[in-house]
Structure formats: structure tokens, C-alpha cells
Amino acid sequence: MSTIKIAIQKSGRLNEDSLQILKDCGISIDNGKDQLKASARNFPLEVFYLRNGDIPQYLRDGVVDIAIIGENVLIEKGEDIAIAEKLGFSKCKVSLAIPKEKDYNGISDFQGKRIATSYPNTVQQYLNKHNIEADLHIINGSVEIAPNIGLADAICDIVSSGSTLFKNNLKEVEVMLKSEAVLAVSPKITNEAKETLEKLQFRMRAVLNGKN
Numbered sequence: 001m002s003t004i005k006i007a008i009q010k011s012g013r014l015n016e017d018s019l020q021i022l023k024d025c026g027i028s029i030d031n032g033k034d035q036l037k038a039s040a041r042n043f044p045l046e047v048f049y050l051r052n053g054d055i056p057q058y059l060r061d062g063v064v065d066i067a068i069i070g071e072n073v074l075i076e077k078g079e080d081i082a083i084a085e086k087l088g089f090s091k092c093k094v095s096l097a098i099p100k101e102k103d104y105n106g107i108s109d110f111q112g113k114r115i116a117t118s119y120p121n122t123v124q125q126y127l128n129k130h131n132i133e134a135d136l137h138i139i140n141g142s143v144e145i146a147p148n149i150g151l152a153d154a155i156c157d158i159v160s161s162g163s164t165l166f167k168n169n170l171k172e173v174e175v176m177l178k179s180e181a182v183l184a185v186s187p188k189i190t191n192e193a194k195e196t197l198e199k200l201q202f203r204m205r206a207v208l209n210g211k212n
């Protein structure tokens, strides 16, 4: 069987569950904590630990064959990349939120407003769909602080438990999309690698069915 290369999140919310599902598939990976690359001992698999936002480009270029990644990241940066399997973990929403004390009358409230976000494409598409023009401020993290420091009127970010919104006195007013971890496939995957992918998917399905 030919070896396939898989990208998983280096650190962050998907990292642990991604390694766990591979483990549940019976695949053991030699893991040095600071290693960016590791091989499986008993399956033809090489694991690359990468930054979330970089993964769509690695898939596009064929540097990796497959990846475990949040659907939300693909929607933002990789709409051209195919999803082979939904994995059922790391469920979240990508939502618009405003200061909790403000009234909300609907999406037209965002007209002319400043929105801080790490998901500019997702927000822009949503606003276009509703014929709203707003001013986007792109920031990479800690987005929820923006209204409190006067940088924006609203934010768009991931909502999971809702605790970050709550702690920053924000309320969710529009859910733009729902997301979960998925197995994504490079458009450049070779036929040999595809055979290995099928074996991996067969195991993943068994694991996922076992959990339902």
C-alpha cells in the first residue's frame, strides 16, 4: 500500500480529537511533542502537524493528500476542496455577535457597521447575500475583544460553548453556518494514495458507526 500524508492541526481544539480518531482506527503514531512530522507504526500514514489556516493551501498544492480540519476553515479558505467524511467532533457555529445591551432588529442593523473577524470571506458572502455593506476588520485571534476596545461594532467568530461571547458581554444574533471536523482530500491525490485512503475511511466509518 502506498503511504498517504495527512495534515492535522498542530495545536488547538482539533488536535487531540484528530489524534484520538486515528488511534481509534488502530493507528499508532510515534509522537515527539515538538515534532512537526511523524510516521505511523502500523499503517502507511505520515502525519504533518500544521497551522489550521495553512491546511487548505497544502491540500491544494498536494503537499498533503488528506487532512482533518474544521469545515468552517474550508468554507473560508478552501471551497474547492472535497470533503470525504464528516467526523462528528469539534462542532461549532460561525456567528455574528453584538454587544449584549444593544437592540437587534435583523441583519439590516449591520449596514455601515464595523465588523471584526478572522473569517472575512464567510462574512462577506453572507453580507452580499443580504445586500448589506459593512466594514470588515480582519484580526487573527481574540476577536471578541474588538467591540470593548472600540475597534468594531460587532464581531464574527466561532461559537462553541458560547463562553467567550458571554465573558465579553456579547450576544449571538446571526448564525452564518454550522461546522464540524471533516476529512478533506487534496485534488492532487494519486490513485495509489486513494487506495490507502479507502482503507483509512473504512476504519473511520467503523469507528463513527460504533459511536452512534
Ligand code: PRP
Binding pocket: 012, 140, 141, 142, 143, 144, 157, 158, 159, 160, 161, 162, 163, 164, 165
Ligand atoms: C476560539 C474562537 C472563539 C472561541 C469560541 O478562540 O475564536 O473565540 O474559541 O469558543 P467558546 O464558544 O467555547 O468560547 P480560541 O480560544 O481558539 O482563541 P483565538 O481566538 O485567539 O484563536
Ligand code: MG
Binding pocket: 141, 142, 143, 144, 157, 164
Ligand atoms: Mg477566539
